[in-house]
Amino acid sequence: MSDILKIDHVTKSFDDKVVLNNISLTIKHNEFVTLLGPSGCGKTTLLRLIGGFETLDQGHIYFEDEDVLNIPPNKRKVNTVFQHYALFPHLNVFDNIAFGLKLKKQPKEEINKAVMNMLMLVKLEGYEWRNVDTLSGGQKQRVAIARALVNQPNLLLLDEPLGALDLKLRQDMQYELKEMQRRLGITFIFVTHDQEEALTMSDRVVVMNEGLIQQVGSPQDIYNEPINQFSASFIGESNIIDGVMVTDYEVVFEGISHPCVDHGFENNEKVDVVIRPEDIVLIKPDQQMIQGVVTDIIFKGVHYEICVMVNDKEYVIHSTRAKHIGDKVSLKFGPNDIHIMRKSDA
């Protein structure tokens, strides 16, 4: 597989505010890449640079090995699903979706077929003559997806395309989008702040914060081996604890020494210790282990979310077995469940 897009040391500022800081990223053909990060971290700006709607201050963007600097948006083989839909209010659903194909002067029957096909895909059959202003947020989002996808671009940019959908529809659309991406062989760059969505859909996840790429990796890598505290806290709920790496394979936190699988730190280096809520098992109080008291328990459907207070610090544990508030417990976890990260501010 060759590269479809190469973002090479790109920097972008708005009025002296650096929004993207020396970003580099390479995306392969037919890859599903997700940009994940909090609001304002520069996800939309990065997509706009790729789409050609902003000019970069420094660096280069190569599309299929060609520098796109002077190529206007309409000449780029890229389509965008905009964050705020940007549907044409003067056109009905059908004409919105047909917009790109009509510009390409495709024969009427072909346009008809392609649009109807798309409507089926996004489950909006029968809506073709509706005015887009009368659609719900979720329906608008699906029209926006159809309008971009019908052009079969080499690269599709999706800016939080599922944000307005309810859970069920969202999951359906996640599946459909993933299916389409696989079947049509289109490369997707997908923006979301929903980490679960990022993890379930992507081949690769790019974690961003404040204009910087924090970590790039497969969903498994990102989830299991967060590279720093930001990644860890942003990807799923985590217990992040101050610790000291006394030597390779041994970390001390909460006053107890624990064996771990991490190494390559300096002796006695201060570190962040990350343990996932589902990796902790609650057992009877045990002198050799971290002990605490249950302070809260919430039923979450599949599991209970249990809060345990240990030396003024609250731990979150996911368990299928209920506990009672006030229960004295110990926290059990194995060496593999402990993830050690360098302090990000060190």
Next chain:
Amino acid sequence: MHRLRAYVIPYRVWMTTLIILPSLMILFLAITDFDLYLKGPFVFTLEGLRVFTESTIQIALMNSIKYSLLTTIIALLIGYPAAYYLANLKSAYKTFFVALIIIPVWSNMLLRIIAWEKLFFPISILNNFGISLDWIGSDKAIVVGMLSMYFPFMILPIYSVLVKLDQHLIEAARDLGANGFDTFVKVILPLSLPGIVSGVIMTLLPAMTTFALPERLGGGKVLLIGNIIEDAFMKTGNLQMGSIISVVLMIIILILFKGIMTVDKEGETLL
């Protein structure tokens, strides 16, 4: 909700006494034999329509349509690009430039007409610049006069639509493969249609019915339908004639608007 209703009353009174009642009176005067001065009988009649067989009336009507359409078309052709330019101006003085266009509207229209009249005589202040115009009574005088009166009413509604146009829509069009021209024809123009319609209405309507302007700038040679109506009411006292012409004019205007409003929404027939 109920409380707010009280505030609507003055507006209703205003509408009824100053717009609805007079309109009904005009309609009534137009299609009956009744005459306010002569206390004639209340007999329904369309006799009044006969005035349209008179050549003076026909000429005045054609003149009004000709000049107002010409003015509206020129105002649109200049006004749209100007409004477009102003709306996309990335200048701190944007509002100032727009204000420059509005300010003349605040001064008395009759004064402005008289100012033009002075310039259009062979002997005028323009002589100082080596220019001498003899335009009074010409098409040029009427059209230039009308343009200067009504141009702001064309440019403002178009400007306000274009300023509010969602830039993301333009980006979306570009994203889908539209070049600058396609984007204009398929997105910007159709979305600014409401502004164009109000601009056209606000220009066409006063231009079609004006009577002061041809009086001063026409030099007695150009007769517009507004002058006929004014004469009928103010000089000859032929209320039925004035009324029926007014009614017919209103109907013509309504039909025109109906036509403009049903312009193809995608703007494909516009070019």
